[in-house]
Amino acid sequence: MAQYYSRRNLNFLLYEVFNATELTHYPYYSAHDRETFDMTIDAVTQIGDTIMFPHFRDLDRNQPELKNGKVTVHPKVGEYLKAMGDAGLIGTGFSFEDGGQQLPEIVNSILGFILMAANNGMMYTGLTSGAARLIASFASEELKQTYVEKMLGGKWQGTMALTEPQAGSSLSDITTSATPQADGSYRIKGQKVFISAGDHDQCENIIHLMLARIDGAPKGTKGISLFIVPKYRLDGTENDVTSTGIYHKLGQRGVPAMHLTMGDRDDCHGWLVGEPHRGLNYMFQMMNEARIGVGMTGVAIASAAYGASLQYAKERPQSRRLNEKSALDSPQIPIIQHPDVKRMLLLQKAIVEGSLSLLMETARCTDIAHASEDPEEKEKYHLMLELLTPVAKTYPTEMGMVAVSNGLQVLGGYGFTEDFPLEQLYRDIRITPIYEGTTGIQSQDLLGRKMTMKGGKPAQYLFGEVAKTIAEAENHETLKPYAQKLKAELARLQEVTMALMPFAMQGDIERFLMDATLYMEMFGISTVAWQWLKQAVVAQRTIVTQNPDGEELAFYEGKIHTMKFFFHYEVPKTLGLAVRLKDNEVLTIATEKEVIL
């Protein structure tokens, strides 16, 4: 059986690179230690091994169906929800007060990584926890009491109901309406599309966290409110939420994406979460977590693909070494020994383990920003979190697609068949650079908002951290050249940023952000290069101080080797990106006289 994730690597990142146990010095996380972290990881891996991974293909082959207004999904989903709910694993990131385990996000998000690597078609619990978190954070005590426990218990499914047919990336154009009633509730009318897990038969109720406009609300994003809209009201009556359609999708087929219609019979009740018109604010406070979640899904799928292609490459004999082509009497060699195959495997390892490291770095910022009692530290990590989030959503998903495609290529013609999981992983991962804000939207967020926030403070903090890693790497003779390279990357990135800022100052936002996606690509490469150098420093230090041997030595040497791979194969891409980003030729901004496309 191929490995869907490497526990050794996870332990390395969690305990050796990010010292997650240090977080337990903060009072908020003080109930935890390595043992509680490991126990939770064990529990989730157990569910992954038994209920999820073995049914990876089966969920894809037996898609959800909408018949007579009812949605049926694979029965394993029910088993999964029960196991997760019973073990208290849906709300691991919630506070004790809200019925959770108060785990730091660096551990909590890793649990999502394991689950999604095992079977990303079972993304139900992530949606529930996101929805419940909105209720726990912003709703009245009464609503919290009513909903959170059932949701974290796996009995009630949560959803995020934002998108409408005419309002996808442009949430300001939402038109679903909410009319106030005498009893304090609202009547909801409108349509929502692409609602993941928006209806299914493996739970007792569906709780939509839905954006809508209260009658007479201001236009745009400042007039959007957040509502709880259940499928069944508390008295058990149906709440006039109709499953109008089900999308048939390229991937992630285990979970239904629904088209929902509210208020066909003018009887759809909704309950306001928090204050009117603050719905998008609430959403955005949860957004960092949701985006880290999608980044985790990207790297998780890439991790499963890496595991499967690595196993294949070790077992599949084909051809002979290039320097021994004519030795026809000798047996064929495993393809992992061909440089081009080794390159595709190293590329996958570099993307998977580099992305995971970046996501854990970002999650750690969440934790310190949340738990720290020092206002300066709190602000620093909060701003770094803001800056890193769009990158942590984008690099693992965009480059995750590249990794999976390389994994498929390793298998040649077999990779294209349904006999191996690669073709499904290739389909599944394609949604990740789209949902929770496309790569284009993330890139505008990075350059347009996060780089200009507070006079550039977030970037200053981040580059300060990178500089620390560079200084550490300079202590090791073998790492010095890479420290120099990273320093040069940082300078290049700053040069590019400086070249773009004048457009922002002139208020020409369109010109400023015209190539934001390329800026994102460059920023992502530099950030992951930093993560690789960070890992290499720990590996090198461990080799020197602890003198490991056998598989352990090979593990640490593999880390340094992959760091080198990243710097020699991936980092040079920034040369071309910088040239383009500093170049003044404008080719994509709409002009009066359009060229024919």
Place this chain on the structure above:
Amino acid sequence: MAQYYSRRNLNFLLYEVFNATELTHYPYYSAHDRETFDMTIDAVTQIGDTIMFPHFRDLDRNQPELKNGKVTVHPKVGEYLKAMGDAGLIGTGFSFEDGGQQLPEIVNSILGFILMAANNGMMYTGLTSGAARLIASFASEELKQTYVEKMLGGKWQGTMALTEPQAGSSLSDITTSATPQADGSYRIKGQKVFISAGDHDQCENIIHLMLARIDGAPKGTKGISLFIVPKYRLDGTENDVTSTGIYHKLGQRGVPAMHLTMGDRDDCHGWLVGEPHRGLNYMFQMMNEARIGVGMTGVAIASAAYGASLQYAKERPQSRRLNEKSALDSPQIPIIQHPDVKRMLLLQKAIVEGSLSLLMETARCTDIAHASEDPEEKEKYHLMLELLTPVAKTYPTEMGMVAVSNGLQVLGGYGFTEDFPLEQLYRDIRITPIYEGTTGIQSQDLLGRKMTMKGGKPAQYLFGEVAKTIAEAENHETLKPYAQKLKAELARLQEVTMALMPFAMQGDIERFLMDATLYMEMFGISTVAWQWLKQAVVAQRTIVTQNPDGEELAFYEGKIHTMKFFFHYEVPKTLGLAVRLKDNEVLTIATEKEVIL
């Protein structure tokens, strides 16, 4: 209805850039003129519009099935084969003598482009024509008389039966055996996998062109012979070819990929094509054409995706211009007006029209090499064909995948659903960098064989042609900067090549070819940059000399605009590639002490 290909662009390339009618000055093509070219293109487009494009999804949704040893495919396949056969469109590239239309390959390959853009799941005729071409070129007169006409008439399906379970990229390891019989035929025994159209119910017979070893043949590639192995023998009896399995695939689901077993009852008859042990030679003489065909499939799929995403981008309103974000009272704008979407569309156009141009350039080399009576000219174009073929197979398929993925991204969440064709195109194109030799194999062919062939003569010829385009571009003020850029690219490519050659001379082939895939990427970008400059020269000259207006002017300006896009966004990638390729760090060659992956 979205456009699956642009006829205006096709005419531009065929008649304005490549002056295809000039080929009719060669005696071999002298029966043709623009009218016969256009008539054939019209006829094929008619079939594309009526029988193929409307059933694009249907073929995918109703996959071939193997039941009780019989394979059923979509009935439209039969209609398609009949239409193509009746109109004489399967053997358009064959000589009059062999029952074809003796069309130059530059036109013939374009027909494949149109067909595959309309519906790449109907790839049946390309396979038949490839198989029939082998018979026409190398088999005895008797075998020719028996098979070719029926095949070109669409009644008998042809296949290329090379791959075996243990021999994919490594054809030297083929084990299917052929035992000579008293009557001159052979008994075939073995297994073949991934045989496209290897069995189906919409034709009267299946004719396999099969590689096998005659008993006692030498090991390796020098002991492989080519056989005709029909499903039914001429007397109508079954020929002991069993459909053992059918592969379920990620894409191109309209055509079955078969696992075949020959000789289960020791009664599988085969007839030798040409001489014993020369099978792989024969195959390779047809390989250039087959590889151009796969390149065409790649660009065809990308063309359909570009058409679909362009239409969507013009029609879908979403958000407002970045400089007018707060104008909430103004309507949403079509997304084509957003720079990031425009960038994704221009990238697709640059890849599609640049790749098509490269493929036509390559096909033109075939034509001159074939038709010329001047030995020097013949050699020149033959060597250029040899060099360009792996690039023309790889760039359009690898970058075609990038183009289709960008097309899908343009549609956001909708691109991920089965309501639009992007998801299918995304699946379909994934096989193209795999079959007919993977990208890794093509890259080794380019650097390892073609660049070192005859002391580098092919590259000298090619660079000579590029220099001509540069000189022409220098005559136009607006194109001068791009002429300079291309000159620099050529120098960079030569520098990289020089840095690698010493390894070849030392006989360290593994080191020489270690990063051949990156060399291919660089070579492809430079070659397509040349094609874009070539197109821009024609466009600029036409604007100056013919003073077009309206849509015509916009068309030519669009060409120059896209050329600029290619040079500003794609060409800078070679900077990073060159750094890597000249770098001496070896990270992918197998060593005694392996790192842990």
